[in-house]
Amino acid sequence: MPSKRFVIGRDAGIKWGRNTASIEQLERLAQHRDWNHVFEDFPHNPPACLILMNIIFDEEERSFLTDRELAQEFWEPVADLGTIRNLPDGETCRGFVQGALSVRNAITAQA
Secondary structure, rough: OOOOOHHHHHHHHHHHHHHHHHHHHHHHHHHHHOOOHHHHOOOOOOHHHHHHHHHHHOOOOOHHOOOOOHHHHHHHHHHHHOOOOOOHHHHHHHHHHHHHHHHHHHHHHHO
């Protein structure tokens, strides 16, 4: 049974994938194959979520990633948890990736 953090992340990833993400962002997620390495080597915040965000966003979009407050602004509406004092941990990010990729896979299956 998945952990509560994983489920929160998965639901957030589905929501983001359906409502906010561009197809390019979803494709960048799909192209990165070594997710286990990211989440096993960086299980705690903020490295896991910052690595994830560096994959999602292109070079131009990444300028805000150096600012922790702006990174928190990204995660607050995505996770729908209100104010997040800490950035999501590896387990939440793992769920986020799975949820977002499920949306991407559904889109490509329909094409």
